[in-house]
Amino acid sequence: MDESAMKGPISIRLPKAMMSELRAHLFQGDGDEHGAVIGASAVATARGLRFLGRRLFLAVDGVDYLPGHRGYRMLTADFVRQCALACADDGLAYMAVHNHPGTDSVALSGDDMASHRRGYPALLDILDGSPVGALVFAHQAVAGDIWLSKQNQLELDHAVVVGRTQETMYPSPRTLSGTDPQYDRQVRLLGERGQDILSAQKVGIIGAGGAGSLISEYLARLGIGHLVVVDFDRLDATNLPRVVGAKRSDLRPKWLPAPIARLLRYKAKHKVDIAKRVAQEANPRIQFEAIAGDITDSAVAQRLVDCDAIFLAADTMQARLVVNALCHQYLIPTWQVGAKVQVDPPTGKIQDVFSVVRQLVPGETCLWCNELIDSTRLAEEAASPEQRQAQRYVDEVPAPSVITLNAVAVAHAVNDYLFAVLGLLDADQMVTWTKCRPLDPQPAIELPRQDTVCPECVGRLGMGGLKPLPVRE
The missing domain is CATH 3.40.140 (Cytidine Deaminase; domain 2)
Structure with missing residues (x-):
């Protein structure tokens, strides 16, 4: 060493x-x-x-x-x-x-x-x-x-x-570092020790779109000391209704033709830069790492191995694969957050609408065990554009998305994180996953399964750097 x-x-x-x-x-x-x-x-x-x-x-x-x-x-x-x-x-x-x-x-x-x-x-x-x-x-x-x-x-x-x-x-009770007066109303619930814990946390967020931008703002306003937000994407006009803090000035002006914009190297802002701006406005002392990259890249994934928690707000299978491995391999509790609108392609009729929160507990709950990582989609995502064209994959149609659906999932997830990291939950409480539907007053509670010989959650548990992550070098 x-x-x-x-x-x-x-x-x-x-x-x-x-x-x-x-x-x-x-x-x-x-x-x-x-x-x-x-x-x-x-x-x-x-x-x-x-x-x-x-x-x-x-x-x-x-x-x-x-x-x-x-x-x-x-x-x-x-x-x-x-x-x-x-x-x-x-x-x-x-x-x-x-x-x-x-x-x-x-x-x-x-x-x-x-x-x-x-x-x-x-x-x-x-x-x-x-x-x-x-x-x-x-x-x-x-x-x-x-x-x-x-x-x-x-x-x-x-x-x-x-x-x-x-x-x-700890070896003995810790002395508190002192609480910023702006968190007075939170301290009345969380206590000074709770606020002290939050200020020392490093939290990773994968995805800075509709859900990820909300997570970033919530955590910044809660007083989290260090955020690492990963997203390779830039803002476009269809993101404006959902990305927190996005402004029209963050886009490429309509009056500027694309060829001239390329010549001048004028591009829309990265979503992570918008998230950083919003977080620093809420908490000027926050340490914020805005990574305009892909979680499937080795160098990017390594920036998250010492996180205290991770939120997954990107819905690619490759992102699920890497974050699931980070959770178990580096013993980092993780929350997968999402919202989905299922539409019947021929008729356009809405079949289902829901917001979902899944907590991944190292060694206990796993996306592989619950068949939430699709090998076929993994292979499709790993293919180059030329390979996809040669194999005649149909271009994906953008999925419906509404900020309120994202907000429901994010609120549940961040609350769950908050109470978990501060030890305010029953330590023996069973891990459950929550699915909320707008037309159903009762959330659906799912009990995740576990395969005791799973090569991911069991095979990677606590391995750290002794086992490669499923990333691209």
């Missing part, structure tokens, strides 16, 4: 199912100490070094976890060796785990740190470049000692449990 690229705090993200299994093992109700090992991939970004939980090895009491020679308890040499070799084979970092009593504060003991100094240099040799570390959990706190090398040891800043709702744990 390139230690010179290490910037920012060290954190670990754990899928909810893994954390639930680990908690049940560590806190068995006997008041005693128990042990385990987590195998995690490591992702180094400008926001810090982020570990992603991939494998969990539970130490059996009396077999793998015994009374210690210098401390209270210890993992046996054989268990440590087996776990370290398994992590080395998979390219994972090795994280030893145990528990201490307490609720919201915890720390590694002097005996713990001494054992690291004795054993971790040899483990670093076994791991051949992958980090080695130790985590200690209380019920609602975590601390860690992370060895990037024999000369470089750092403390864990925090851990995030990623599920239907999110939980963030």
Whole structure:
């Protein structure tokens, strides 16, 4: 690992199912100490070094976890060796785990740190470049000692449990950074701690059209600290009724002929630039990355790997494929948002109208498992214009779209994100998908399916950079 690229705090993200299994093992109700090992991939970004939980090895009491020679308890040499070799084979970092009593504060003991100094240099040799570390959990706190090398040891800043709702744990309660008075009315609901969490969030939005532009404005007004918005498209006249903040001056003037516009390199504004303008008007302090590109490009997708959440507001199969992979591979909760008007082509009669919100929870809900990624359409989208013409694909007719339908989906999705990231939802609540129809007063609730051997949500879970994303280089 390139230690010179290490910037920012060290954190670990754990899928909810893994954390639930680990908690049940560590806190068995006997008041005693128990042990385990987590195998995690490591992702180094400008926001810090982020570990992603991939494998969990539970130490059996009396077999793998015994009374210690210098401390209270210890993992046996054989268990440590087996776990370290398994992590080395998979390219994972090795994280030893145990528990201490307490609720919201915890720390590694002097005996713990001494054992690291004795054993971790040899483990670093076994791991051949992958980090080695130790985590200690209380019920609602975590601390860690992370060895990037024999000369470089750092403390864990925090851990995030990623599920239907999110939980963030620190070594001890955090001091609030202070709330901007403009958020006074929000703070009355979310609390100062909630507003503090939002200000530290990095959120990705794929698509800056009718739905994506609304998401961007909502999040900016909520006080999200960092937005990354991706869309290659430029504004055209048919977008004006739906793209938030779009002006006629953002278009190519009608009086300017197309050949002259090309000669002068005069083009309509990119949708992401309009979204940036709107967001900065709402929140001048926001960090906004406007990416006029395609999420299926490798360099673009890499800009999203350290997001805290992603919204998918583009309806191509390729965008679904990449974002679904980002969700599970990098443990990023994702909301797919859309509105659809189904029309009978021969008659033009409207068959169905709905707005839909689908939350993708890493390792739990997946677009592949629910047959929402069409392989045939994937192949069609991947074909060049010449190939499409040769194979005589029929040009797609623009789908009907109305801003109010987008607004219904976006409001549900952003509310869901807001309550999930702030931990205001029931942690054990089942993940459901919502479909709203204008003529039906009751939203339709869908229960997503999961394939326990799915190569996408299960096969990619927590892999980080160890597995290529399904993108173009």
